[in-house]
Amino acid sequence: MAQQPKKSTTDGPSPRTLLLYAGLAVVAAALLFAAFGLESDTGPTLEEVAGDPTIEGEVLPVLPEGEDPAVGTTAPVVAGADFDGDPTTIGDAEAEMIVFLASWCPACQAELPELVEWMEGGGLPDGVELTAVSTGLDPNRPPWPPEGWLIDRGGYNGDVLVDDADGSVAAAYGLSGTPFWVVLQDGQVVARAAGQLGMDQVGSIAQSIAP
Template identity: 40%
Template sequence: MSNRPKVHKSRSGSRSSGSRAGSGSNPLLKWMIVGVVVLVAVAVGVALLASRDAEQAQTDVAQVSDVSIEGAPLPRFEGEEPDPAMEMRAPAFAATTFDGTEVSVLPGDGTAKVIGFFAHWCPHCQRELPRIADWMANNQLPAGVAVIAVSTAVDSGRPNYPPSTWFEEEQWPAVVVRDSAANEIGEAYGLGGFPYTVGIAADGRVVARVAGELNDEAWEFLLEYVAPAPG
């Protein structure tokens, strides 16, 4: 019989040894993970910077601008019948779009016109503008008729500001011009409420004024009403 002492192996020691053997890390994998994290961080940073630049660009767009008016102003529209502005010559005006392009609106130049006045904060305008935009995107205007939108009554402290973003988001397909800070175009056309639409015949006469929302049927009727007679 051997007198040599028995050696009992420690189980915990075995696990510890195994743990140390398995804890070795792969340097290549570590750097790959670091690289992915860095790329994600860069992508997020670029996206945030682009978003900030886009917001800054919109903030830099002037929402009102100088305008010029020529001709007698129309009486304020109060919805009375008969409308005292009927058969009056609509005033001409020059204004600019949100990107600074100059636009001259000259009643009597041979093209009939439908001019819509919109306020960004007006809930009725917020319903009518996309409806008309959708109609124009899917239908043709009658021959000899032009549609112009006027962004007016701008107030940075009220909802849905700035109007330049609103018109862009609604994909307004026609010309839109900026009124002045004093709403001079609106005043010249007798603006009394929103939305407000004025129909002008090809010879420059005012033939329709409407305050309030227009549904598709009323919109189509107005376009046909102001359109020049065929031939």
């Protein structure tokens, strides 16, 4: 009678055993992460990033299509801070341009490098202040946090005011979309615009209000 072939002694572990090993490895990794705090870094919370600005004065109406009823009216004065907590104020300068930016906004992402290049090239006239208001804060909409997008990677080195979690500064200035530009002279609204502007246009506006 023919002998049955002997089962090889070099056979690897069974699929069931491999699954068991894999499960144990996952559990062990989870325990290590929990023990040593190696969970993924999701960045700062909304509360840690959001500002706490104070707003004085009448809020501006939301920018409509067509003629802007806010032109010639007094803009609210906002006292807040930048990402480092240093004080920043908008609405009280002799000549001022304010741009509201949201880190997740595609048009803002396209405009930022053009704005940075324009400023670095000396486009902003003497006597004209330009402040970027970081608004639309949302940790669920990347890139987050906005400081990384605007300053660390974006290269913006001008004045910054951080809006609160409710977008109160944006609402006070009648924001209708981002980017949102507000031009002031002696606290009076000269112009507002929603959407991306070319730097030639921004430069012309800046020159028109320069003291």
